[in-house]
Every structure is written in C-alpha cells, then in structure tokens.
Amino acid sequence: MNYIDGFRNPDVAEQFVRRIAEQGRALSEQGRTVHVMEVCGSHTMAIGRYGIRQLLPENVELISGPGCPVCVTDPGYLDTAIALAGRGAAIVTFGDMIRVPGSVSNLASCRAAGGDVRICYSPSAAVDLAKSMPDREVVFLAVGFETTIAPVVSLVDEALREGVANLSLLTAFKRVPPALHALLADPEIQIDAFLCPAHVSAIIGARAYEPIAAEYRVPCVIAGFEPLDILYGVNGILAQVLKREARVENQYARVVRPEGNRKAQERIAHYLEPVDATWRGMGVIPASGLGLRPEYAAFDAERKFALPVLPGHHHAGCRCGDVIKGKLRPTSCGLFAQVCTPDNPVGPCMVSAEGTCAAYFKYELPEEANLGEGT
C-alpha cells in the first residue's frame, strides 16, 4: 500500500494543482481554452473518484472519450449473445455487460427468463466451466481493449492445449489508436490533447501514439490512474500546449515501455487479425477491431453457430453516442439522472463501471465542478 500512498500524497497534489493553475492562467492570458480528452474509462472514474475536475482552472476542460469497452459495444452484439443463450449456450461474461441494453432486451432479463448467463472475474472461469459440462456449449463474451485482449486470447491457448471443443468467443475487441484517429478527423469535435490510457499503453507501447501526435499536432501524455498521475499528466499537457508542442510524453514509465509488451502483442497477432468494427455512436471504423483468424474459426461463436452480429437499434432518446465522442456532457443529456440512472439505465454509459454517465452520476458535484457544455 505504501506504493499507492506515494501517488496519493495530498501535499504533492496541492503543488501540482498550483502549477496547473499557473499554466491555466498563462493560457487564459492568451485567450486559450484547452480541451483534454481522457480516453480511458478508468481515467474517467479516477477523475470522479478523486474530485479532480474541480481542481482544474476554468479554461482547462476534461472531456471523457470512448475508452469504456462496454459503452462502445453495439446493441447488435448483445442481441447475438442473447440469441446464443436462447439456443442453450452458457454465456460467461464480466459483470458490467449484464445490464447493457441490446436492441430489445439485456442479459439480466435473459437470465431472469431462464437463460444461462454467468458472471466471472477471470476469463479462465470459462474454460473451467466448459470442462465441467462437456455436452454443452460455453460462449465467453470477449469484449475489451488491448489490455483485456491478451488474457482473453490466452483462453484459446488453454482450450487448444486441453482439447476443450465446446468453448467459443463472441468477439467485440477494439483497438484504441484507430478510434483516436477517427475522433481527430471529425471536424465537430474539438480535442487539443489526449490523456492517454495507462494499461492499454502498457500493451501497445508509447510509440503507438507518435503518428497521432505528429499528424494532428496534439500532445499525447500517458498517465497512470492515481490522482497524482492524473494531475501530473494534465500539468504535462498544459506545458506542451503553452509551448505549442505536440509530443508523446510517457509519464507512466513505471509500467509503460516505448515498445509496449512484445509478448502480448505477439499473442494477439497470432490469434487475431484487424477487422472493421462498429463503435456505438461512432459507426464503423476501419481496422479498429480484432477478430479471430480463419484458422481459429472453431473458437469464433459467430462462425461456429452461424449467428453473425448485425447492427442493433438504440433507444431513441439516448445520447450515449455523443457522450462517447466527447460531444456532449452526460449532464446535458435530457435523460441523465431523470429517466436514465444506474438503477434503470437507458444507455451503456450509465451501466458500465467505467461509463462516463455512471462516473458523473456517481461522483460529480455539478455545481462545483468545471463542467462546461462539452466541445
């Protein structure tokens, strides 16, 4: 715990807040406002949990990005998962998928109606389950960014090694860099800098952001999830913005290497290949997903059961798509906290433990925080 306490030291936090305020003032004198997108859902949560938004000057705005894997999953994916449960497969999933709305239903309702839907803490639970009931099909809901992808594909490793044939993956893997490209290419979204994810960067490496920083002239600062990490990250971003620089700065060097985790990258490339993927709110982004290579089709639930994931339907009033893109603050959505709450979520951003709307609902004090209206 001493290791963690070092990154939560209140006195050091105060110093960073002061430096951020000074840089904010300098920018303000130049009439500049800085829109910083924190890409990762864990950053969004940490920002809420430590009340960081209120510690920033008015002209430094944190915008939450598309980095919650559950939130960017298309409703059509849930429709297929529910259909698989309807065919008698046991569905194994991380807990936060369970209440994400599909086109008409969700996995929680499916389970209540008799579907076999199980929550796991570790993907290896799916292999154990498949081994324990060899006459039934087990489908693991393989949703996640680069961080999650490596351990999940190790399931295929394990299943091959142990001759488990009744396990498959319904994949909705997503890659972060293509989404950043898509956001910057959208003229409606104003992003001046990225606070880059911690754990995703541990896999893909700091260098993965270099093309983005160079092409779009935005600073990319990789930061950890502790409060001092985040404050230091914002401080580093403002320093670059003031000097009109646009570099990749790795402030999470205690975990992230320039080249990333080669071993994990090799495992991912061995089993998966880039595919076009649909992101809730952002549509299809070319080569932004990863799917199982044809030689592993036996582990691909869509192919195994001939049940392809088709585009689903969203709730009419839900603006999660705009929230995911950073175009809308959750508090500016007409459904927020009125119709849409964690107990009765309309959109995925209110369901997930990393969802932007859930983070705002859970932690933010709207009248005290520097919220603005989005970009």
Next chain:
Amino acid sequence: MSADTVIQLAHGGGGRLTRELIENMIVPRFGSGPLSGLPDGATLPSPGDRLVFTTDSFVVQPLDFPGGCIGDLAVHGTVNDLSVCGGEPKWLSLALIIEEGLPLTVLGRVLDAVRAAADDCGVTVATGDTKVVARGQGDGLYINTAGIGRAMPEFTLGMERIREGDCVLISGTLADHGMAVLAARQSIDFINGPQSDTGPVHRLVSAVRGLGASVRFMRDPTRGGAATVLNEMVEGRAFGILLKERDLPLAPATRAVSEMLGIDPLHAASEGRLILICAPDVAPEILNRWRALPEGAGAVCLGTVSHDKGRVILETLAGGRRLVDVPRGELLPRIC
C-alpha cells in the same frame, strides 16, 4: 455417506432422524431454559414496558470466512439490529434451513458458534426450527434469527434528531466483513487477507447510556456499507455529511483488497461496527468510552454533519470533493 455423517432429507421429515438431529445437535447446546422439553413455543417473562423486535436471514457464502462463520454472524446480525434501536438483547429464535448433504460436523461447528456468540451477547436461544431441503435447493445452510430486546428508556433515537454540526462516529475500521467474504471466495485467493469484523455492538451501545439527547441516532453499517447508512440519514434533509478520505479508518489488508478489486470500502459491509451521530460536545467522551472496550479500540470520528443538503460528500486525498453514492448493481457476492 450415512446418516451419521451428513444431513439427509429424512432429517427434515419429522420422523426418527428428525428427532435424532434435534436431540443430538440442538438439545445439548440450547436445551436448557425456554427450550427445555422442546415446547412448540417459548413462554417468556416480560422484560419491560416496551420491546424491540427484529428478524434477519443469513445466506452468506462461504459458510466459513476469515474471522467468523454463518453461525456467529446470525447471532451478531440480529443482536446488533436490536442494539442500534436502543434495545437490550434478550432472546433469539433460530431457524435452520439445511441442504441435504451438509456434513454434520459443519452443522455442529456452526451451532457451536451460535452458542458461543449468544453467550457473549447475553442472549438466550428461546425457540427454533429445522428444515431440510433437497440437494441443489440451498447453499449448504441458511439461518434465520429473530430477536427480542428490552427497549432501554434512556435512548430517544431518530434520524430527525440529527443537527448540522453533529459528529459522525464509527467504532472501528470499515468494510472488513465485506472484503473478507469476497477474499474468501474460491476464485480470489488472498494470503494474509482481511478478517471479518463480525461481532456484537451491544456493549458499545450500553457504553453510551446516560448521555441523554446528545446521542441522536445509531446504525450498524451492514449491507451497502457506511455509504448506504449515511445516505439514508441525509436523504431529503436540509443537511448532509462530510467525510475526509484521509480520516477513513481502514485495516491494511482490507484496503489492499478493496484497491485490487476496485470496490469502494464505503460500499462494503461491516458486521460488528456501530455508526453513531452525536452532538459535538459528547463526541470525545463517547470515543473514550468506546476505546476502553476491545470492540471499540479503533473508534474514530468519521466526519461531520454539514450544510451539504441531502448529500454525503468525501473530501479526497487529492483535495477535491466528490459525491459518495450508494452502491448499485449485483457484482458483490452474498455477504450476510
């Protein structure tokens, strides 16, 4: 497996095996006092003008967890509910719903724990029931206890008595039970993990007698944790509660597990802690009295009743302020 070693359906059938179960397992532990002769109901002397009456069911998994088991938990849970209402615990009922196949040694150990906890709390198991359900229809053992206590006249407690400026006290560390149970689950194996705080609070309640109206309200932060209890107190009120992250009492192992699992310790259960709201002038005295008891050794002031209308707010280590919401969702396993 024979009837000598595990529970069979016939143990609940009302015949010979049922009688044997009662005579071998229940009577030796609880057969004196009101249960003597096994009447259908207990006849009890009235302990006072006003009674406190409560009931609670216990379905914790696993049955044994670091720091306790379902047996002592079932006593503490009900004793604590009586205590925080200003009741002096007197009698308990004990209803067992046992799954076919439960080893008798496990049942014996749980009943020993019930007896030991009841003795420690000064309560008598006055009546009870035993049912057996088929394999697969229960998780080994469920327990229901109901409790009767004497309402102590010196307490006038109520949420409406809370005032801005009052102190929020807690008798020890937060979240130990919730984290211990999580850590005890098969899938998450910790070495030197957290220990449940399951224990009685009746002595802590007795210790604050005589302080009159300065003691405003008491509650034990069980399911839903301190966050839930505190939010209930301020909901719809003109005041709120302000906590400071640096003052939250957390055992190192509990804190480590909550960090690892990403669970807010304010959302996790205690089963032997007391949260008490009092006027600021009596807070030091209460903390002194509590700290003189083993179960109150870690007592601290958790926060203050503030002007933050209807909300519980945490001043974070980073210096920001954030909302403390009630926990939602179902990710936590059954803990009580």
